[in-house]
Amino acid sequence: xxxxxxxxxxxxxxxxxxxxxxxxxxxxxxxxxxxxxxxxxxxxxxxxxxxxxxxxxxxxxxxxxxxxxxxxxxxxxxxxxxxxxxxxxxxxxxxxxxxxxxxxxxxxxxxxxxxxxxxxxxxxxxxxxxxxxxxxxxxxxxxxxxxxxxxxxxxxxxxxxxxxxxxxxxxxxxxxxxxxxxxxxxxxxxxxxxxxxxxxxxxxxxxxxxxxxxxxxxxxxxxxxxxxxxxxxxxxxxxxxxxxxxxxxxxxxxxxxxxxxxxxxxxxxxxxxxxxxxxxxxxxxxxxxxxxxxxxxxxxxxxxxxxxxxxxxxxxxxxxxxxxxxxxxxxxxxxxxxxxxxxxxxxxxxxxxxxxxxxxxxxxxxxxxxxxxxxxxxxxxxxxxxxxxxxxxxxxxxxxxxxxxxxxxxxxxxxxxxxxxxxxxxxxxxxxxxxxxxxxxxxxxxxxxxxxxxxxxxxxxxxxxxxxxxxxxxxxxxxxxxxxxxxxxxxxxxxxxxxxxxxxxxxxxxxxxxxxxxxxxxxxxxxxxxxxxxxxxxxxxxxxxxxxxxxxxxxxxxxxxxxxxxxxxxxxxxxxxxxxxxxxxxxxxxxxxxxxx
Numbered sequence: 394x395x396x397x398x399x400x401x402x403x404x405x406x407x408x409x410x411x412x413x414x415x416x417x418x419x420x421x422x423x424x425x426x427x428x429x430x431x432x433x434x435x436x437x438x439x440x441x442x443x444x445x446x447x448x449x450x451x452x453x454x455x456x457x458x459x460x461x462x463x464x465x466x467x468x469x470x471x472x473x474x475x476x477x478x479x480x481x482x483x484x485x486x487x488x489x490x491x492x493x494x495x496x497x498x499x500x501x502x503x504x505x506x507x508x509x510x511x512x513x514x515x516x517x518x519x520x521x522x523x524x525x526x527x528x529x530x531x532x533x534x535x536x537x538x539x540x541x542x543x544x545x546x547x548x549x550x551x552x553x554x555x556x557x558x559x560x561x562x563x564x565x566x567x568x569x570x571x572x573x574x575x576x577x578x579x580x581x582x583x584x585x586x587x588x589x590x591x592x593x594x595x596x597x598x599x600x601x602x603x604x605x606x607x608x609x610x611x612x613x614x615x616x617x618x619x620x621x622x623x624x625x626x627x628x629x630x631x632x633x634x635x636x637x638x639x640x641x642x643x644x645x646x647x648x649x650x651x652x653x654x655x656x657x658x659x660x661x662x663x664x665x666x667x668x669x670x671x672x673x674x675x676x677x678x679x680x681x682x683x684x685x686x687x688x689x690x691x692x693x694x695x696x697x698x699x700x701x702x703x704x705x706x707x708x709x710x711x712x713x714x715x716x717x718x719x720x721x722x723x724x725x726x727x728x729x730x731x732x733x734x735x736x737x738x739x740x741x742x743x744x745x746x747x748x749x750x751x752x753x754x755x756x757x758x759x760x761x762x763x764x765x766x767x768x769x770x771x772x773x774x775x776x777x778x779x780x781x782x783x784x785x786x787x788x789x790x791x792x793x794x795x796x797x798x799x800x801x802x803x804x805x806x807x808x809x810x811x812x813x814x815x816x817x818x819x820x821x822x823x824x825x826x827x828x829x830x831x832x833x834x835x836x837x838x839x840x841x842x843x844x845x846x847x848x849x850x851x852x853x854x855x856x857x858x859x860x861x862x863x864x865x866x867x868x869x870x871x872x873x874x875x876x877x878x879x880x881x882x883x884x885x886x887x888x889x890x891x892x893x894x895x896x897x898x899x900x901x902x903x904x905x906x907x908x909x910x911x912x913x914x915x916x917x918x919x920x921x922x923x924x925x926x927x928x929x930x931x932x933x934x935x936x937x938x939x940x941x942x943x944x945x946x947x948x949x950x951x952x953x954x955x956x957x958x959x960x961x962x963x964x965x966x967x968x969x970x971x972x973x974x975x976x977x978x979x980x981x982x983x984x985x986x987x988x989x990x
Contacts, residue, residue: 416497418556419446419545420565425494426540427573430454431580435537436596439583440570445562447545447553455537458510464517465529468495468504500524501552502545508538523548560872567591567865571606572652575645575679578602591864600630603679607643607863611636611677618680620715625684625708627715631662632677634669634720638911643677648689650681653700661709665716673945682708807953813944815953822984826976828948828956830969832941833934835959837970840880840933843898849881851896862890866914873917876932912939934970 416422423440430438433456443449459467498504499521509516518532546553556562563586570592574582578599584592594605604611615630632643646653666676688703702708808816815826843849862870867890874884874892881898894910917935942948948956960966960975967975 416501416545418565419450419562420569422446422450422498422502422542422545423452423566424569424573425498426450426452426542427570429494429540430456430538431573431577433457433538435580437581437583440585442563442566442584442586444587445559446566447556447559447562448543450540450542450545452540453537454539455535458513458516458537459508460510460513461517461529461531464506464508464519468499468519468521468526496524498542501549502547503543505541505543506538507532507534509534509536511536558872560869563868564865567868571865572645574606575599575602576647576650576652576681599679603630603643608861610861611643614677616719618715618719620711620718622711624688624704625682625702625711627680627682627712629680630678631680631716631719634666634671634676637666637670637674637676643679644675645679646682647680648682648700649684649686651700655700657705658709658712661713662716665713666720669720673943680712684708807950807957809948809953812947815948815956817957819978822978822980822982824976824978826957826960827944827974828946828953829941829944830973830975831956831960831966833938833969834963834966834975835956836937836941837934838963840937841930844880844929844933849879850899851881851883852899853883853896854894857893857895859887860892860894860910862892862910862914864890866890869914869917870910873932876929877936880933880936909939915939930970937970 416425419442423442423446427438427440430452433454435454435456437455439453441449441451441453495504500523503522504520506519507516515531516534517529518534519529520527546556567584570582570584574580574592574594578601579596581596582592582594583590592606594602597605600615603615611632614633614636616633618627618629618631620627629647644659646655646658662676662678662680663670670676684702690701806818809828810816810825813828815828815831817824817826870892871886874886877884881896882894883896885893885895887893913935917932969975
């Protein structure tokens with residue numbers, strides 16, 4: 394008989410379990426090592442990535458470095474230079490305080506460290522594999538630290554299998570990179586992926602850092618926000634309403650230079666833009682909250698991205714007031730940006746030359762009708778205006794309705810509710826259909842059928858449309874271009890994140906191409922939560938969702954009837970390709986129950 398069932402885990406196993414909280418994916422390693430470099434007062438930080446961090450993550454800094462003893466101690470569990478007692482947790486102003494990061498990283502990878510303090514002749518070289526110490530010896534190296542992390546999760550194959558595609562994992566790395574570099578525009582950063590330089594950022598102002606990362610489009614679209622109170626100081630930039638987008642992009646909250654997520658403050662900011670935003674769009678913002686560290690708790694979540702303020706309602710009221718004031722005092726008109734690094738060369742006026750008003754030659758006796766003769770007028774010209782033009786309310790969706798059947802008498806029974814749901818009486822009660830999800834299912838099955846039967850041909854555009862993507866968007870889109878080309882798109886890479894779309898599939902008309910691509914990338918990234926979709930179906934589902942009729946869009950009776958009929962001719966009408974419910978039926982008994990209580 395076994396006397397006991399409880400035993401102490403070996404350190405190597407305990408470290409692997411602890412690593413699950415801190416090291417969720419390669420991006421987590423990049424975040425922790427970059428923040429350690431910032432805490433070491435580095436002025437130049439270089440991050441080198443291979444295979445989206447699965448093979449190599451290297452962070453090189455010119456910070457203060459570590460002594461031989463500190464370098465070894467840093468990899469021990471609970472080792473930290475920031476905390477000596479429990480109360481210190483509530484007065485933290487730096488990043489790498491938790492004391493678990495290096496031990497956790499070393500537990501699931503092969504780590505090398507070269508580090509030297511400025512006053513030391515020799516540095517220290519350390520190698521650790523799977524939390525097991527391999528070697529430590531003196532070495533020649535520059536001042537600062539070089540952390541090299543190889544083969545992440547090599548000893549935890551189950552964790553490695555759950556990593557996403559290289560493009561999506563690198564997207565997470567870029568997201569973490571953005572959060573770090575925006576919080577510290579005074580530091581130079583370089584990001585290299587597979588020997589290609591993705592970013593090379595010099596020390597600059599916050600506004601210029603934003604423009605360098607997210608593009609020159611933001612040059613004249615950022616509004617300065619600044620307010621100082623005894624509770625909190627708020628500073629940064631918010632975007633003009635016309636720059637709002639349908640997907641997340643430039644949305645960042647920082648507290649004491651630490652990135653945070655805060656749903657309550659997010660809703661507060663959205664409310665401050667009340668009635669100024671287009672439907673289903675999100676404003677841009679990079680907002681910094683500065684307050685006494687004693688008034689916030691940053692240790693409520695392992696990744697330290699969820700922050701709890703002592704008086705959240707007061708902070709929210711200050712934020713809303715600051716945003717409304719900034720929007721109110723701005724006329725939302727294009728402005729000249731004098732805070733730019735590009736010189737504007739204007740020709741100087743000469744005091745010696747007189748100023749002349751430009752003269753435009755005008756023929757006062759000219760009559761254009763004198764040039765028209767009867768032979769220039771087409772015979773039976775009146776018939777040119779006999780054609781009736783039918784209007785459609787689906788100008789921004791694919792021409793799915795070109796293939797529609799004639800509406801039946803049921804069309805009059807379908808009601809559109811709030812331009813989002815279709816209500817239809819059925820035998821068992823009342824059916825409620827989400828119009829966007831229903832259209833997504835219809836388009837998805839149409840795309841699968843055309844893809845599998847290679848029923849694709851392209852229509853050349855008279856004027857090719859140019860789309861410009863941010864660096865992280867380009868990383869995703871570049872991987873998807875071959876699939877889109879097989880679907881009938883004609884796309885050429887113009888370099889620097891710019892693409893020329895020269896042709897579209899024959900079934901694709903009447904929609905904003907740039908907006909569709911923007912939404913397509915967002916949907917593709919969101920669908921990484923659905924691992925059972927293979928890459929092709931993943932792309933088809935994303936394309937269908939980005940092209941389906943939007944919620945908030947009006948539909949005619951015939952269009953609603955077509956959605957209803959087409960939905961129930963699909964293989965799985967109840968769910969979208971990624972598992973969202975399409976319709977719900979309220980039983981007659983439940984409806985009658987409301988009135989018989």
